[in-house]
Amino acid sequence: MQIVSLHSSHYPHIAKVFHQAVRAASGQGYTQAQCEAWSCGIRDRRYWRSRLGRSLVLVAQDVDEVVGFIDCELGYPDKGYIGHLYVAPAHQGRGVGGKLLDALVCQAPALGIGSLTTDASLLSAPLFAAKGFINEGRYFQQKSGEVLPGFAMTLPLPFYIAEMRPSDLAPIARLFHEAVQGASEYYSEAERRAWSPALRDEATWQARLAPSKVWVARRDSGIVGFINLLPKDIGEAEIDCLFTSPALTRCGVATSLYRVLERQARRDGVQRLSVEASYFARPFFLSRGFTELCRNEHPRHGQILVNFSMEKWLSRPEGG
Numbered sequence: 001m002q003i004v005s006l007h008s009s010h011y012p013h014i015a016k017v018f019h020q021a022v023r024a025a026s027g028q029g030y031t032q033a034q035c036e037a038w039s040c041g042i043r044d045r046r047y048w049r050s051r052l053g054r055s056l057v058l059v060a061q062d063v064d065e066v067v068g069f070i071d072c073e074l075g076y077p078d079k080g081y082i083g084h085l086y087v088a089p090a091h092q093g094r095g096v097g098g099k100l101l102d103a104l105v106c107q108a109p110a111l112g113i114g115s116l117t118t119d120a121s122l123l124s125a126p127l128f129a130a131k132g133f134i135n136e137g138r139y140f141q142q143k144s145g146e147v148l149p150g151f152a153m154t155l156p157l158p159f160y161i162a163e164m165r166p167s168d169l170a171p172i173a174r175l176f177h178e179a180v181q182g183a184s185e186y187y188s189e190a191e192r193r194a195w196s197p198a199l200r201d202e203a204t205w206q207a208r209l210a211p212s213k214v215w216v217a218r219r220d221s222g223i224v225g226f227i228n229l230l231p232k233d234i235g236e237a238e239i240d241c242l243f244t245s246p247a248l249t250r251c252g253v254a255t256s257l258y259r260v261l262e263r264q265a266r267r268d269g270v271q272r273l274s275v276e277a278s279y280f281a282r283p284f285f286l287s288r289g290f291t292e293l294c295r296n297e298h299p300r301h302g303q304i305l306v307n308f309s310m311e312k313w314l315s316r317p318e319g320g
């Protein structure tokens with residue numbers, strides 16, 4: 001089974017999954033009348049295109065069969081609303097819903113979502129609870145004269161991605177210094193002092209980041225990561241910085257930051273991305289499809305700092 005993004009060809013299959021899943025809920029917390037009010041028939045493609053038009057939609061496929069789907073409405077500042085999570089009756093109890101929910105939670109921060117909310121049915125509430133959603137209280141929806149009970153549930157996410165604000169310069173300076181000093185697995189104390197001997201001031205970071213697009217990973221307590229896309233020659237751009245808080249290593253911060261950057265690079269028509277990656281960042285970029293070109297040695301304050309020139313082609317020029 002694989003989780004894929006919505007394609008227009010999925011609409012008839014989604015309609016069928018939804019209707020069958022609702023009807024299968026009869027006798028499992030809902031009456032037949034409630035289920036008929038919930039879904040009186042298989043809705044057409046036009047309905048689903050309108051219903052899901054402003055949402056991130058992920059589809060579960062078993063070979064070529066659509067077996068489930070989830071959507072997240074994106075029209076709310078810093079929040080996402082899960083309007084649908086449905087699995088075909090024949091595939092329920094096989095972890096499909098959990099995989100769909102995990103995939104959504106993984107992608108949500110890169111969409112600027114800091115928390116997820118949903119009105120869970122009596123059947124889906126245990127799954128949401130198992131994934132960390134908090135029960136905020138009972139929820140009642142009225143359809144065709146029937147009252148459908150459920151639960152309002154919320155999941156705060158550990159961070160979300162947003163564009164940099166001017167007030168972020170001081171936190172960025174601090175995070176960079178802390179990230180460098182925390183790279184003790186790959187660089188000696190002397191090398192880390194040479195790389196970042198002290199906090200750089202806001203003016204220094206303003207000058208460095210001004211020519212580029214910058215995104216930060218934000219949480220209530222502050223910034224936990226940042227990345228920037230620096231235009232170079234026509235069709236080329238460089239990832240000048242990618243740093244994350246040592247306290248959130250391997251928590252998906254770098255992945256979410258990179259997703260936003262690559263999405264923007266493709267929109268901007270960037271064909272080739274380059275980066276000079278540290279020992280620490282090198283495995284991450286290799287896992288994102290970058291190719292290592294060469295090893296570099298940079299003399300700095302009496303130390304030799306090593307990094308690696310890497311590239312990724314987002315699209316090849318014609319004849320290239």
